[in-house]
Amino acid sequence: MEFPFDVDALLPERITVLDQHLRPPARRPGTTTPARVDVQQQLMTIVDELGKASAKAQHLPVPITSASRMQSNRHVMYVLKDSSARPAGKGAIIGFLKVGYKKLFVLDDREAHNEVEPLCILDFYIHETLQRHGHGRELFQYMLQKERVEPHQLAIDRPSQKLLKFLNKHYNLETTVPQVNNFVIFEGFFAHQHPPARKLPPKRTEGDIKPYSSSDREFLKVAVEPPWPLNRAPRRATPPAHPPRSSSLGNSPERGPLRPFVPEQELLRSLRLCPPHPTARLLLATDPAASPAQRRRTRGAPPGLGAQSRCYSRYGGLNSSSPNADSQEWKQGEQETETRAAAEETLSQDGCGEAPTHTAPPQAPAPPAQHCTVPADVFNARVIRNLQERRSTRPW
C-alpha cells in the first residue's frame, strides 16, 4: 500500500508499534526531520487508509480502525512495512494488526460467566496482493512476543474465516468455547489467564450480567432477537468444531443462529407481563364471558355445562331442530368465545394443565339442546392458533 510521502523514512523499523498518542517513531540519524505536525498527520493518514482497506477486505460497512478511534482508545497497532521493495522510492505498507485489552464476560465450558480482561485481536489486515506470503504470521508473532501472551490466551473479536484458518494453521487453535457475544475464545483460554478469570458470584441474577461484552463490531449484528433474558444461549454439551460463521457479511462470522425461543411456560409468563394487544382488549371488553371475574364464578361448575346447552356438529349435520342462519352464526361466535376464554384461562394459569372453564354469555339466547360433537383436537388447534396470534403481539 503506497502513500504520497516517504513511508520508509517515516517508519524506520520493519514493524512499528503505535499507541493512542500516535507518536512518530524516532528517526534514523542523518535523515531530514519534517515538522512534527506533518509527521503526525502522515501517521494518521496511514492509520485511516489501513482501516479503510481492512474494512473493505472484511466487507464492513464502516472502518473499525481509524486515527480518531486510536486516539480515543487504548489500543495498540502493529504496522508492517515493506522494507525490501521501495516503489517510487517511498516504501509501502504491508498490513497491520490491532490489539487491546477489553473487559469481557465470557462463558467457560460449563457455561458459567467469567469476568476477564484478555488481550483481544481487534483488527488484522494484510494487503490483498501480499496475503498468504507469511506476512500475517510475522506480524502476529511479533505481537505475541511484545505483549507476552500465548495464542490461546487471546480473545478474537468476530474473526473472519481467513483469520480462523490462519489461527488454526499457525497456532493450532481450533476448538472454541461457545460464547453469547462477538468474541471467540479457544480451548485453553481459562487454563492460562493472568490473573485467573474471576468467576461471578453464583447468587448474582442474570439481569446483572452484561449480556454482550463491548465489541468494535457491534454494528455487525444483523439478526433481531428477543430481548434479554429471552435470548439466553442453549446449553450445549460439546462445543462446535468451528465457531459460527457469517451469513450476511461474507468474511465475518456471526454469533450463530438465533437461539430457540424459551419454552411455552416461560413465553406465557412473559406474555403476562406484556400489555394486552388492543384487539384482545376490545374482545375482552365486549365479551363478559371472557372476563376473569366471570370465569372465576364458573370455575367450580361441572365441565361442559355450557357446551351441553348448545350443541353443533363440525360435519354440518346439526342435530338442531332449528338450523337457521342466526343460530349458526351464534354458535360460531360462541365457539370462538370459548376458544378465546380457554386461551385466556390457559394464560392466566400459566399453562398449568387445568382444564379451561366454558361459560355461556348471559345475554345469549338459549340454543336448543344438542349433542356436542367437536373433537378435542379441533378445540386444541383453535387454542393454539389463538396463542400464536397473541405471540404476534410481542414487542420485538
Ligand SMILES: CC(=O)SCCNC(=O)CCNC(=O)[C@H](O)C(C)(C)COP(=O)(O)OP(=O)(O)OC[C@H]1O[C@@H](n2cnc3c(N)ncnc32)[C@H](O)[C@@H]1OP(=O)(O)O
Ligand atoms: C478480528 C479480525 O481482525 S477479523 C479480520 C481478519 N482480517 C481479514 O479477514 C482481512 C483479509 N485477510 C487478511 O488480511 C489476511 O489473510 C490475514 C491477516 C487473515 C492473514 O494474513 P496472511 O499474510 O495471509 O497470513 P499468512 O501468510 O501468515 O498465513 C497464511 C494462512 O492464513 C490463512 N489464510 C490466509 N488467506 C486465506 C484465504 N484467502 N483463504 C483461506 N485461508 C487463508 C490460511 O491458513 C493460510 O495458510 P495456507 O495458505 O497454507 O492455506
